[in-house]
Amino acid sequence: MKLPIQVLKKILVSSGYVTEKDFDDAAKSSKDLGKKVEDVLVFRGLTSEENLGKLVAEYLKVPYVNAGSLIIPEEVLNLIPEKIARFYHIVPFDKEGDRLKLAMEDPLNFEALEFVRRQTGLAIVPYYATIANIVRALGQYKKNIRAYFDKVIQENVKKASPDEDLIKAAENLPIIKILDTLLEYAVAERASDIHIETQSKEVVVRFRIDGVLQDVIKFHRGVEDAIVARIKILSNLKIDEHRIPQDGRYKFTIDRNIIGLRVSIIPSFYGENIVMRILPETSRPLSLEELGVSGHNLALIKNNLSRPHGMILVTGPTGSGKTTTLYSILNILNTIKVKICTIEDPIEYGIKRVSQIQVNPKSGLTFAAGLRSLLRHDPDIIMVGEIRDEETADIGVHAALTGHLVLSTLHTNNAIGTISRLLDMGVERYLVSSTVNLIIAQRLVRKICPACIEEYKPDKSIIDLLTNELKVSMPKQKFYKGKGCKECSSKGFLGRIGIYEALSITEEIKSLINQKTTASEILKTAVQQGMTTMIEDGINKVSSGLTTIEEVLHAVREK
Numbered sequence: 293m294k295l296p297i298q299v300l301k302k303i304l305v306s307s308g309y310v311t312e313k314d315f316d317d318a319a320k321s322s323k324d325l326g327k328k329v330e331d332v333l334v335f336r337g338l339t340s341e342e343n344l345g346k347l348v349a350e351y352l353k354v355p356y357v358n359a360g361s362l363i364i365p366e367e368v369l370n371l372i373p374e375k376i377a378r379f380y381h382i383v384p385f386d387k388e389g390d391r392l393k394l395a396m397e398d399p400l401n402f403e404a405l406e407f408v409r410r411q412t413g414l415a416i417v418p419y420y421a422t423i424a425n426i427v428r429a430l431g432q433y434k435k436n437i438r439a440y441f442d443k444v445i446q447e448n449v450k451k452a453s454p455d456e457d458l459i460k461a462a463e464n465l466p467i468i469k470i471l472d473t474l475l476e477y478a479v480a481e482r483a484s485d486i487h488i489e490t491q492s493k494e495v496v497v498r499f500r501i502d503g504v505l506q507d508v509i510k511f512h513r514g515v516e517d518a519i520v521a522r523i524k525i526l527s528n529l530k531i532d533e534h535r536i537p538q539d540g541r542y543k544f545t546i547d548r549n550i551i552g553l554r555v556s557i558i559p560s561f562y563g564e565n566i567v568m569r570i571l572p573e574t575s576r577p578l579s580l581e582e583l584g585v586s587g588h589n590l591a592l593i594k595n596n597l598s599r600p601h602g603m604i605l606v607t608g609p610t611g612s613g614k615t616t617t618l619y620s621i622l623n624i625l626n627t628i629k630v631k632i633c634t635i636e637d638p639i640e641y642g643i644k645r646v647s648q649i650q651v652n653p654k655s656g657l658t659f660a661a662g663l664r665s666l667l668r669h670d671p672d673i674i675m676v677g678e679i680r681d682e683e684t685a686d687i688g689v690h691a692a693l694t695g696h697l698v699l700s701t702l703h704t705n706n707a708i709g710t711i712s713r714l715l716d717m718g719v720e721r722y723l724v725s726s727t728v729n730l731i732i733a734q735r736l737v738r739k740i741c742p743a744c745i746e747e748y749k750p751d752k753s754i755i756d757l758l759t760n761e762l763k764v765s766m767p768k769q770k771f772y773k774g775k776g777c778k779e780c781s782s783k784g785f786l787g788r789i790g791i792y793e794a795l796s797i798t799e800e801i802k803s804l805i806n807q808k809t810t811a812s813e814i815l816k817t818a819v820q821q822g823m824t825t826m827i828e829d830g831i832n833k834v835s836s837g838l839t840t841i842e843e844v845l846h847a848v849r850e851k
Contacts, residue, residue: 349420360428434480461518490563602729635662707795741780
């Protein structure tokens with residue numbers, strides 16, 4: 293439901309959550325960036341989706357429900373056909389006697405209310421839910437998609453016949469149906485990547501879900517060339533090129549949501565293999581809080597975002613969510629008052645009013661070359677996708693020294709290790725201490741499924757490890773896990789969240805860097821100044837029932 297902006301302003305400002313100035317700034321940015329003002333407020337951390345929902349519900353004089361977090365019984369969900377639920381943006385979530393509780397984007401939509409009343413023969417109790425939560429809840433209609441998926445794929449594999457003309461084969465209806473069904477299933481399963489791998493006698497399709505790869509289907513060889521050709525046509529790649537890697541992009545739409553696909557095709561021994569990264573484009577950028585940043589870490593990051601120059605570095609291994617964190621920071625900083633330029637490899641998401649450059653080593657456009665060119669475009673804020681070499685590090689440091697705010701990533705195990713990494717790249721100590729403002733180290737851990745969470749006692753070996761080796765104080769520490777259920781496909785996990793540590797380069801830390809102090813001494817000082825280490829942040833999330841201690845130890849401990 294889209295409330296008039298003045299009504300929304302009155303609701304939020306009178307609640308005390310948002311000041312009039314912050315709301316007006318967000319409203320200006322929303323108009324300029326083509327986003328909803330509510331989304332701007334949320335990803336800037338000025339309010340939360342939950343608070344916003346409760347305030348709007350109070351204004352509408354209906355109860356609020358966080359529909360996205362509910363586990364809805366199938367018999368209740370099936371009271372309203374999926375097609376109707378998606379059309380009206382409504383989700384039935386509970387039935388008490390002859391009363392049906394209905395989550396609605398617009399609780400005043402009398403047409404939808406009357407339709408549901410006639411469809412079900414029940415008295416309707418409307419609840420307000422944000423559109424984001426409605427979309428999440430609608431995903432539960434896809435619970436039984438697995439059986440449908442297997443059937444459609446196998447039926448169309450049988451119908452598809454190999455054709456020497458790859459263009460003609462790629463346009464056959466069965467091939468189109470196979471790919472469309474594959475994409476729909478991947479989105480419904482919340483997959484981040486689709487892997488299509490050609491083996492000696494079969495083709496294996498795998499999804500990466502919550503960071504873990506799993507097989508979803510296998511079928512006999514014979515149609516893989518047509519599937520590859522179909523993807524190449526959609527991605528604007530060369531169909532007749534089979535000997536070299538190719539990269540491309542294309543978009544598709546599911547339920548009015550635009551999904552971007554980043555396609556990578558490589559030749560292998562038995563044929564071409566494909567990996568497609570799934571990039572939702574219509575969803576709101578996640579705020580730092582939604583990513584899992586909290587407490588002291590959140591305060592440090594927000595404080596450093598207001599500084600006009602210096603470097604903010606995000607570190608961690610590949611796949612730890614560094615780029616997502618940088619995009620969230622960019623969305624906070626993206627206002628009409630600043631010019632933001634990025635040099636990335638690859639560009640994950642397009643951001644309005646941000647000048648984004650794609651690295652292209654073949655044409656000489658490296659991170660260093662692109663960064664050097666960006667400095668001539670009078671930017672206020674620069675994002676470098678990754679500092680990979682001495683030249684990029686040197687240019688980035690000098691950009692921070694000359695009045696720019698520079699954001700970038702590095703591959704190090706922890707925040708303290710970033711200092712040594714920069715020194716190893718040839719950056720002078722005094723430049724490291726005088727330009728780096730903040731270092732954020734992070735990992736991703738799987739979240740416990742809320743439908744089957746239970747308290748448990750971990751093995752004694754884990755307790756001993758925490759208390760003796762990691763020196764974690766655990767008075768009355770509680771531990772949780774998911775026992776496995778239908779909602780999480782018996783895995784016990786559903787989704788992922790970040791664990792973080794943020795190192796602020798204070799005057800004391802600067803002095804220690806210049807004095808060639810060891811990393812352990814710098815860490816000791818940082819902890820004395822209030823730094824929350826990654827293991828501590830992980831333990832906090834364990835106590836909150838967000839993840840398991842095993843997940844935290846697996847993510848944090850160096851192999």
